[in-house]
Structure formats: structure tokens, C-alpha cells
Amino acid sequence: MPDAAAASYLQDYRPRFRQPSAGDLCIDVPAIGTDQNNEQVMEVFTRHRELMSLPVVEGGQPIGLINRNIFLSQMSRPFHREIYNRKSCIAFMDKEPLVVDAGMAIEELTQRAVAFGEKALTDGFIITRDGVFAGVGQGLPLMRVVADMQEARNRQVMHSIEYASVIQRSMLRTSREALAQTRLDADLVWEPRDVVGGDFYQFSAMPEGWFATVADCTGHGVPGAFMTLIASITLSKAIEQHGPRDPARLLSSVNRSIKQMLGQVDGQDETPGSDDGMDAACFWFDAAKRQLCFAGAKTALFLLHPGQAGVEMIDGERKGVGYVDSDIDFAWTNRCVPLQPGSLVFVTTDGLIDQIGGPKAIAFGKRRIRELLLAQRERPTADINRALLDALQAWQGPHHRRDDLSFFCFRV
Known part of the structure; x- marks a missing residue:
């Protein structure tokens, strides 16, 4: 401010x-x-x-x-x-x-x-x-x-929220710059529903490979932005402590930290009204092995190999990170997938999948994503993401945007 x-x-x-x-x-x-x-x-x-x-x-x-x-x-x-x-x-x-x-x-x-x-x-x-x-x-x-102090005056609140958007975008800028500096055919979409949002991403490249995260924290707006700060910092600390090559271990570490920080331990909510956490997909791509190691918390991976007739889906664990019902010692699983030259990978938060629209006012769904990936498979990832955004806008029509929107598409 x-x-x-x-x-x-x-x-x-x-x-x-x-x-x-x-x-x-x-x-x-x-x-x-x-x-x-x-x-x-x-x-x-x-x-x-x-x-x-x-x-x-x-x-x-x-x-x-x-x-x-x-x-x-x-x-x-x-x-x-x-x-x-x-x-x-x-x-x-x-x-x-x-x-x-x-x-x-x-x-x-x-x-x-x-x-x-x-x-x-x-x-x-x-x-x-x-x-x-x-x-x-x-x-x-x-x-x-x-x-709470900011909310005492709505005008000042809105002013601070607009400034918070600058701060949040600044936090994400380093990852965008790191992605842009790689030779990876990759594109990232991040659109908060409000001025600030509850989705965040991280990307870092190393000589032996690269690490990426796409995450959806509880809520949107200011509460969601607070959770992105907590989750992003705890993830950065986990990477410093354990390194980026074991995504499952990173999710477990962030789960433990969020639960302890918010008092959501042993299946009990020690802070009334608090049941917060995140859904996320974490990747480590080993350049030498051309292998993608993926761990997901209530987030799936869409995978399309060259010549493959249909889009394969690799599901993550059906357990969110940090929530009251997530055990403090819950262990996520790494799913390591060999990728071929030209393999297309896509991951999204539920803001795309759950958006209501169409003539029957139903969710956009995973089937439409798979169909669009198949139809656009030969195009650059930036064009694929633009086609998804256009399809979502047409599908949404007059309906209200339900959630923050983040998705990541890359080709190796």
C-alpha cells in the first residue's frame, strides 16, 4: 500500500x-x-x-x-x-x-x-x-x-487488494522467466477469478532437468492468496531441504507443514473454521532419461504420445495437501512415465474442469479437454492453451466464472 x-x-x-x-x-x-x-x-x-x-x-x-x-x-x-x-x-x-x-x-x-x-x-x-x-x-x-484492519475501510481494502495483486504476480514472475528461458515448448495460463487468486505455480530449470508445480489452494480472492503464500513458501523450503527430484516427498513435506502451521493436526481443527490446504501436481523431468516423475494431490495428468489414438490420464492420489482429513504422515506416490520425443503433457486445476456452461449448464469436464488436445495435438503449446481458453469462454457463456484458472501444457 x-x-x-x-x-x-x-x-x-x-x-x-x-x-x-x-x-x-x-x-x-x-x-x-x-x-x-x-x-x-x-x-x-x-x-x-x-x-x-x-x-x-x-x-x-x-x-x-x-x-x-x-x-x-x-x-x-x-x-x-x-x-x-x-x-x-x-x-x-x-x-x-x-x-x-x-x-x-x-x-x-x-x-x-x-x-x-x-x-x-x-x-x-x-x-x-x-x-x-x-x-x-x-x-x-x-x-x-x-x-481485518484493512477490511475496516472498503476503499482502502480494494486499494490494498490491487497492490496485493502486484505482489502475487511478482512472486510468480521468477517462475515465468525461468520457463521462458528454457527451450521447452511449454505454455502456462494463470487467470485469477478475482483481483488476486488461490492458484499458484512454480518452475525451475537445472542442467539435468526441470521441476514444475501447478497448485490450487483453498478459496479464491484474499483468503486464497494468503494460502498461496503459505503453500508456496513451504514448498520452496521443502525443495531446499529435499531437492526437486522426489515430487511425492515434497507433497508430504508441504502437507505436514501446512497442517502444523494451521493447527489441522490429528484429524482435528484446532482453529475454528479452518480446513485449508491445496490440490497440486508436482513434476520432475529427467532430461537424460527423458522421464517424467509425477505426484498428484487430487490432480490428474493428461498425456498424449505421438501416434497415440487417445489421451491417457494418470490420476494422482485422492487426497488433498494439508486438510484436516489428510493424515500428517500421508505418503503420496511418484508415477514415473517415459516420454517420447513429441509427447504432449497437460495438467490443470479444477477451475477449467468444473466451469459450468453449455446449453444444460453442466461442467466443462475432462472429456472436452481430451477431445481438444487430440484435435490440436500438432500445434504449439501456446496455441493449444489459447484454443482451450477460447473453448472455455464459449462454453461459459453468460455463467459466472466459478474459480481461479491455471493450466500448464508442454511438449518434450
């Missing part, structure tokens, strides 16, 4: 409402002392499965945070428990977490969190009172408070 718009917004807001502060976001969580070891850290994380980060204190003052996922990943390595169990808990501690006073205003806290980087939103931040540890704050409640 531009400074002038922010100033106008706050001038209208402050006389009518008490300004929330960091203390309103403070959550009472366990803390651990520097004299305690990693075995005791493991016991705390085992007892508190919803705990994303464990504060470390010394003399009542916070000195660091232990990230749950990083800690468990390190301790699961061969012989690491034997080596580190009896060592001090500071071995895996982030020594420079964001620390704020409980009296800090939300506006200043938001600016500090953004300047501090994405770990302040994913790992959380420490809150103190008069320099003494009081608890932790988390990125999602902070974003919710900011959203």
Missing part, C-alpha cells in the same frame, strides 16, 4: 478502534533453557505436535528459536541422535530470530516481519514484555489481523 494511502487509512481507523499490538498475537508456548539438550527438545516436539518453533531462553530472556522441521530433519539423519542427543539445544537453534515487544503496534510489527524475511512468517517471532520472554507470534494470525 503506498504511504499516502496507508496514512489516510490509519487516520480513519485510529479514532474508532483500539490499535492491536504484538501482545494480542502472543501465544503461550513451552520454552527450553540453554542447559537442556536435544533429547529434551525432541520430547517437547513429540508432546506438542502443533508447535512449529521452540523458543530458547536464558535467564528469562529469549536467545533463539528451534525450527521443528529443520530439527527433526537433522535428527533423523544416520547417527545424528547418537551424536547430538546429549548436546546443548543450541546446536540447531536460529540465533537471530525476530524479537518484538508486546506493545509494538501491528503496523510496525508487519513492517519488521516483512523486512526480516519469510522465516518471520513461517517460523514465527518471539514476543517479550520488558525484555522478558512472554510467548510467540505466528505469521498467519498476523496476516489475519492485517486483513
